Amino acid sequence: MLIILIIIGLIMIFLLFLSKQKTYWLPPKKGLVVLMYHHIGAITKQTEAGFFINEEMFSAQLEQLLDSGYTFLSFSDVENAYKEKKPLPPKSVLITFDDGWKDNFTAAYPILKEKKIKANIFLNVGDISAKKDFLSWEEVSEMFNGGLIEFASHGMNHRRLRSLTNTEIKKELLESKKILENKLGCEVKSFCYPYGAVDKRVRSLVFESGYIIDYGTRKGINSWPWNAKHPIKRAHIMAGESLADFHLQLTRGRYKL
């Protein structure tokens, strides 16, 4: 009897240990995995340190994806599959970067190019070629023409859309779309909410403006076909996470509760 109680006690302590932080005990979920990155490389802003993944770790994460047999998608792959109601390859991953930071070109792009991996960037269109920490249009073109990197809109000036008027929101949505389409020479159909700030009103304006897919900051893995009831969920990849944590991100959409 005592032995059984001890065993039960140990199991409970073990479960408590696991559940304290990590998501091991959650069942793995199949579907579209979308990874959210911001910066790759050396930290240039101490207050944002968590958003900087060093090159070594980024490389290791990509190797893990390659070894596990993931198919890398671009925005247009997801848009087309959604429009045509087609399935996605069983292990699909969409790598996304938010904002359009300079290091996406100087640090992330060389690694992606070397491994021939597709990735995608949501641009603060108003900051491109305007602020020194951000990409220039030349860099955007070079990456786009290389065939591995696609771009979509993150609005003009990274505004919290929920707190703007309809007219202001429309301006953020339409102006960024138009400029991007002129620069890239193709239609832009995906949008990502700055700060993840979205509600019903904002969302309906996004679709009214000609976007067909919206990306948010809620964590998780998306079932496919996407039901469009909520913005696409993403896994937040942050500094200080191990490769075991990365595995949880890929299979549970988060590594911590």
Ligand SMILES: [Zn+2]
């Ligand atoms: Zn952002």
